[in-house]
Amino acid sequence: MKVFGVALPLLWATASIARPNGPSQAAFSAPRTWDSPPHPDATNHLVFNTVSSLLQRWQNTIYRNGHIIAAATIPAGTILYHGRTNESVPTVPEWLAFDFEHAYIFCRGPCYVISLMATRDLRLAYFDGSSAAKMQTGPMDTQDVVIRDKPVPGRKFDERTRIAKLCEWGKPFGVDGFVRMEFHFEVMLCDFTAGMEVVTLLNLVPLDWHDMSHPGPKRPPREGDPSPAPPRRRPNFPRPERPVGWKGSLPSARFRGIEALIAGSWHNQAPGETRVRIDYSGIVTFYNPSLTSLVEARRGLRRPLHRLAEISASDSARVHEELAEVFGRQSKGSGIDWGSVTHVVIERYSERLELLQYLLDPETYTNVTERAAEVRIQILTMLAPYITIDAVPATASSSNTSWATSIVHYCSTTQTSLIPDGILTPQERLIRDAVEGTLHEICRRLTLMWIDAFDIEATPERRKQEALGTWRFHVQELMEWLDWPVWAQCHPACGTDAICYVPSWPFFEEGDDPDDMTPRCVSRLRPGEPAEMQHLYQTSLSRDVGEVIG
Known part of the structure; x- marks a missing residue:
């Protein structure tokens, strides 16, 4: 970079440190002179970095593998959105978007978008990182610790089971839902009748998915690009029915995808997604140096490779005890x-x-x-x-x-x-x-x-x-x-017709290395056809999309 x-x-990047055994945790706080460097296993900068990045899309896109579970609230009066293909209000746990642009792309065929208002403060748990990215490299590890005690390598992403188990875990603590992030933040809401009221339920102009059946503009080749991958089979999306009296083109699904990404970018930097309020007295971090199995597991690794797969049973139990104390406490912290x-x-x-x-x-x-x-x-x-x-x-x-x-x-x-x-x-x-x-x-x-x-x-x-x-x-x-x-910025800065971009699941371009976080400018006016988004569309934006992508 x-x-x-x-x-x-x-x-x-950090220097590789080869030591067979780590020091005791007491060594992290041993007396030192003013010019002593930090202990190699100390996590102060990692805790600082993750806390300072909460609810900011850019930071949590660059570092997908989150390490924080935080108590949070969505204040009364907040409007959230839910896109679907029928006019019913969900009676089971479902997903909500913070911005219309995000909810709109979950319509295919008939397009209904429900706007709902929180009638009281909603109590939530927030998973940092790109915690809604269905990838096998660790973005969902924190959720797996909550519902399974530890991540299971190679497990398929059954999102319906995940939301059900998370809601089951949170019910004794009065948790209404969970906040995650993919290319935008989302809410996994457990009960649409608890603290929520429908504002509008509108049958909107449908999206034209037909343009997703054909190649979009290709980005220019970049130095170091791998050899072109074999062409993917493109789904044959039928043209949607036009509303009676409609003239001209329908909204393009391809362009609505880039608009959803742009809506996410509104929350790139501090203050981030302001419709969620973090309770800083209730932040549980896996960078706590007392979790010795994780200290050992990440030693010498670059931060993008930090994950929770090697957490020990005793450390996982300690995290569960801390979560129960945080979400079960009545008193507030310092403020x-x-x-x-x-x-x-x-x-x-x-x-x-x-x-x-x-x-x-x-x-x-x-x-x-x-x-x-x-x-x-x-x-x-x-x-x-x-x-x-x-x-x-x-x-x-x-x-x-x-x-x-x-x-x-x-x-x-x-x-x-x-x-x-x-x-x-x-x-x-x-x-x-x-x-x-x-x-x-x-x-x-x-x-x-x-x-x-x-x-x-x-x-x-x-x-x-x-x-x-x-x-x-x-x-x-x-x-x-x-x-x-x-x-991590685009140098030079992008023009008005482009956004600064790093790979954001599922918007990976053909030939991209999803781990190359070098910022680059992407056109707002001529969006290409991201490979993984093609798979996302091919599964009708099912919440079990990980069964295909993962």
Whole structure:
């Protein structure tokens, strides 16, 4: 992936760590000096990343395999949509969309879309990641732990059984449904008569599926594309009946698919899908370091490969106990909006770290003195709130860096230092530690750079050149460790007639590697024919579509 033209390893890449046995969990919190790096098995940055990404489509598309189950609500007054081929209101658990565009593509033949309003707050469980993607690589692992204790490799995706079992699990806790995400967020609602009222039930103009029987425009070939796959058998969709008096073309199913994807993209970044409210005091994360079987299972793996298939029976039981406590508790947590806390950190540092990366590119400046001075300004900008008047070395030649201790301390704890431990739930304490641990690494790296940059303006050019190389190493390693999806963008930005896209189940283009998350621009006006969407349509948008795709 390239950011500002600088070639970097994939942002989620981590060094392989070969150790036969992991350290005890106590080692994660052992006393350390301010300049000590994080423990290789520590999960602070992973907890931070997942908490900061909740209900944001872009982040949860890039990292499909979710690791959070969160208590959540949909507030009273929220309108949701359900598309179907008959005019009956569901009497069994069914799926709802947050936006009309998503519900509309579930019509084939006669087209009925029901809009419903929540008449009270709906109580939900939210699965992060692309938790509605019917793929065998892990997006549904968290649900499998809930209903089966652990994922079963190769199991077919029987969505009707899944929703029934989830609703059965949630009934004792008063859970109304579940929120998942594919190319958009959806609600799996257990009972359409509980807390919901029909607003409209409309027989709409049907979609024209006939254009899905024929090839759409092909995207231009890309460097490194695999050999063309054999052509798929195309279903022969009949033309729909036109309403009496209708003139011109019917709405195209192909274009409605891209519009549904665009509707999902409205919720790409923070604040994300605002019609769902996360209870941050009730977040159960599989990145909890106490789940030792998962610590061992993901050691040395890139984050896209993290999954729950190797969870032990004892760790699964521990998760079930925590879920029962979270969804069964009556009291609320501290009320702290941990999502906002994490977003503040990302907003403060993400663009500035990108700028540092740009400034440290040898091709940006040929003048070493000018480049070193510019970098010093940016480091000082980020650390200025925490540099007191006595945070300076005792002498110019001193190798003692203890003067920098206070900078790291204030930088890493200001967001959380006055929050009393006693008001936090165990889940919130884990998030608090994740915020502090993530900030500590940011502040540690910046402070190490500041020690060198402090008097860089008065040093010989050779030392400036050495410092620039060291700083480039620090910024690259820090950005890879943080791995913030906000850095995955289309460069240059897409035009008005296109959207920035990464593979989103089931919208995979012919020949795409579904794990290649390099952002690319996709036309809104000339959508192609994604291969897996063809299969989705071929099964009449059945909720058991995984029987075909999986």
